Amino acid sequence: xxxxxxxxxxxxxxxxxxxxxxxxxxxxxxxxxxxxxxxxxxxxxxxxxxxxxxxxxxxxxxxxxxxxxxxxxxxxxxxxxxxxxxxxxxxxxxxxxxxxxxxxxxxxxxxxxxxxxxxxxxxxxxxxxxxxxxxxxxxxxxxxxxxxxxxxxxxxxxxxxxxxxxxxxxxxxxxxxxxxxxxxxxxxxxxxxxxxxxxxxxxxxxxxxxxxxxxxxxxxxxxxxxxxxxxxxxxxxxxxxxxxxxxxxxxxxxxxxxxxxxxxxxxxxxxx
Numbered sequence: 001x002x003x004x005x006x007x008x009x010x011x012x013x014x015x016x017x018x019x020x021x022x023x024x025x026x027x028x029x030x031x032x033x034x035x036x037x038x039x040x041x042x043x044x045x046x047x048x049x050x051x052x053x054x055x056x057x058x059x060x061x062x063x064x065x066x067x068x069x070x071x072x073x074x075x076x077x078x079x080x081x082x083x084x085x086x087x088x089x090x091x092x093x094x095x096x097x098x099x100x101x102x103x104x105x106x107x108x109x110x111x112x113x114x115x116x117x118x119x120x121x122x123x124x125x126x127x128x129x130x131x132x133x134x135x136x137x138x139x140x141x142x143x144x145x146x147x148x149x150x151x152x153x154x155x156x157x158x159x160x161x162x163x164x165x166x167x168x169x170x171x172x173x174x175x176x177x178x179x180x181x182x183x184x185x186x187x188x189x190x191x192x193x194x195x196x197x198x199x200x201x202x203x204x205x206x207x208x209x210x211x212x213x214x215x216x217x218x219x220x221x222x223x224x225x226x227x228x229x230x231x232x233x234x235x236x237x238x239x240x241x242x243x244x245x246x247x248x249x250x251x252x253x254x255x256x257x258x259x260x261x262x263x264x265x266x267x268x269x270x271x272x
Contacts, residue, residue, distance in 0.1 A: 016061070032074070034072070154221075158191060181204075185265055226254050
């Protein structure tokens with residue numbers, strides 16, 4: 001007996017390929033079985049069944065039993081999931097250690113030097129581009145916040161404040177701890193009051209909804225150190241894959257357009 005297609009699809013989400021899913025579900029129904037028996041039950045080629053079962057054993061979904069013919073003992077689903085979670089944690093920790101080691105190495109210093117040399121050949125207006133999808137937008141904003149040295153100025157929407165808290169509160173807190181002046185303008189309502197309260201530890205926040213004599217803007221933008229700026233190009237209700245933004249490292253745009261606009265809104269908005 002093989003599991004339903006819906007269940008097989010769920011097993012794909014945890015990292016089992018098509019043959020692994022079929023053989024594991026069949027092995028669950030038998031408890032202990034040989035590669036030949038499982039091959040017949042699932043129509044997985046016998047020559048592949050041995051490799052598949054060895055892979056399942058490596059992933060923690062089965063145990064190889066020393067016997068002739070060789071048999072395989074199934075691992076219960078909940079225990080198997082814990083096994084693969086443990087493996088993922090170990091793999092992640094190893095990868096993070098490698099990345100941290102590389103980050104502190106002479107190789108990165110050399111690459112940074114090459115980057116600085118390249119920047120000298122590039123005009124500011126060339127350092128700009130578009131960002132597509134919420135993942136790319138958030139990744140770019142996170143990098144901007146981490147690289148800030150003097151100030152971060154963010155104007156955002158009601159939902160944007162909640163998103164800012166969810167995705168970037170750690171970066172903003174780190175920036176503030178490093179002496180960066182972090183300011184956030186956003187409509188503060190009952191819908192985002194919890195996000196406001198927690199984000200207030202990392203930034204000074206003013207209520208854009210109560211700006212004196214100014215209609216509440218609907219857009220979102222950020223200015224970093226008066227040198228880099230990012231402007232959202234889509235409303236809050238678009239699908240995450242359709243979210244788009246424009247970024248530029250033109251200090252002319254940052255200092256002479258975006259920052260003065262932010263300062264005007266900031267000076268007209270009360271503290272919460």
